[in-house]
Amino acid sequence: MTGSNIRRSMPLFPIGPVMQLTELTARQIRYYEEHQLISPARTDGNRRMFSLNDIDTLLEVKDLIDQGVNMAGIKHLFALKNQETNPILKAEKTERELSNDDVRRLLRKEIVQAGRFNLPTSNPGNMNRFFH
Incomplete structure (x- = not known):
């Protein structure tokens, strides 16, 4: 440190x-x-x-x-963040891993799209559990 x-x-x-x-x-x-x-x-x-x-x-x-992210979504984002800083977990990453910024950008996009079209998110099985 x-x-x-x-x-x-x-x-x-x-x-x-x-x-x-x-x-x-x-x-x-x-x-x-x-x-x-x-x-x-x-x-x-x-x-x-x-x-x-x-x-x-x-x-x-x-x-x-x-931004509308609930506790489950926040915990998920923090878990991803901890994976990035943990060298053991870092070595186990797959080829295409999203960064925290990528995840935040995708979450914002989902929120905006859902609000704009007054529809559920484009991937409801995956994302709805993270929003109120």
Whole structure:
């Protein structure tokens, strides 16, 4: 881990400032923790302490929710992201693997097309489970 990564991983922020920075409620933040999207550190008094990486993740989750992606879709995107950063899983990739940007672009396209034509997505068996 580089010095920058270590600093970004340091648990520095209690939940109050995180709520202000992300415009999320404490309940939303706890909900995302329950779904293991973030893992804040705990103090001896059991208070959550968040890192810059946790805040980035919360902002990313918030953006995805705003785009209409539900929790199952978010977990799927995060799993893909973890595959890209895990060297063991990276070696097992197939020839044509989509990047996170490709997946996001496809999800946005599906949302726009579904809204534009007032129809279900073009691949309902595959994509509908990711949207509200």
